[in-house]
Amino acid sequence: MNSVLKLTMPSDPRYLSVVRSVIERYASLIGFGEEDCRWITLAVHEALTNIMRHAYHGKEDQPIEISMGEAQGGIEVVLLDHGQGVRPEQLAGRPLDDVRPGGLGTHMIREIMDKVHYAPYADRNELRMWKAKPAAGD
Amino acid sequence: MNSVLKLTMPSDPRYLSVVRSVIERYASLIGFGEEDCRWITLAVHEALTNIMRHAYHGKEDQPIEISMGEAQGGIEVVLLDHGQGVRPEQLAGRPLDDVRPGGLGTHMIREIMDKVHYAPYADRNELRMWKAKPAAGD
């Protein structure tokens, strides 16, 4: 990816609305339609709240880094944290037909984005999300 | 300053609208009213376009770093570039009663913000801007 915008924020939910506006504007700038921009923003937002809750356990002063750019005809967003990682297969929600609060975020992310790749490294956790741009003329 | 949000962008005017939305949202979040948010956004925008035109001479792939946070009851925004610096006294526009294109940006910045400090260092140029929050009850 040719990462063009990079944002560093603390793990405080207070700043989520600021980050949403960056993602939504950036996606629009590189050619996504209004509805796709909303979806992409929701997916990134959900991934950020997961980092805040699960990787940082609600601590609000930990660093999160968000990079966005274009890659292979789509948008790529990479989130980095230094909190507690999990094995990639543990990053899974509950079955959707079981009605109870919670367990929705990872489903939403996977439904919205075309590729999602989570990797826990020794010094950081990395979540890469990619979504193809609409074909020209769509 | 307790810098909370940091954004890194290339010196490409294309991304200005994304950055504006971050500044506007952040200023609103920490308690500025709608009109002040617009003004602060304009000041930061003008300072960014000055970096693009004067420090980087229109080159669009150079790094600019924008940090924002709260300091002494106000908003502080710091811009960093690695382009050509000038002596602080050269950072000045034309007299406002001389009607011609250009030379407005630095005036706008100084009128909008309460403190503006420019410093060219060996490895970077730094522009610090600060504006007091409206007194409670305003």
Next chain:
Amino acid sequence: MQIATRQAANATVVDVKGDIDLYNSPEIRKVILEELKEKHTARLVVNLTNVRYIDSSGVASLVEGLKVSKTMGSRFMLFGLSPAAREVLELSRLIRVFEVFASEAEALQAV
């Protein structure tokens, strides 16, 4: 986000304004659970007309309200979903478990 409750006919209406996300969903959750558990409200109607954005934690608060209302034998209704809010409930396959109305009048008249 702003949140306020008021009486309307046979129901209590919760008016929400702004985005519902992780930052403020605890507040909306608190108001809803208070109405149901402490005030024993028989019909609780959540007005989402002025909500542009809702995330999974917001959805979770609504689901929790729905579950508690079932335990308490109360009714839990939503109205005024923006296209974005509706999309999120659809994406999470939850739109069908809620009683969703187009307007306040329809929610209040529902039998």
Next chain:
Amino acid sequence: MQIATRQAANATVVDVKGDIDLYNSPEIRKVILEELKEKHTARLVVNLTNVRYIDSSGVASLVEGLKVSKTMGSRFMLFGLSPAAREVLELSRLIRVFEVFASEAEALQAV
């Protein structure tokens, strides 16, 4: 930003939509100067109704249009300034050098 020109009564109207900033002010500058210098438009009216945001480079393009119009003996008018656009022209002390009208009708009728 989108920009289009059209004829209206005795004038050419330039309709601008979106933000005017360093990224796109060269385009608006080009359209304005073309109308004045090449097409010798006698009355050029810029419609800013759908412009929410304008920066100093946008203001500079308008000032340049104004100056060229004086040289060419044409008329250069603005209308439909949003509060934000008006504030920027006021801040730069330039509001008084432009002919600013509230509506298209008023601009077209101006003698």
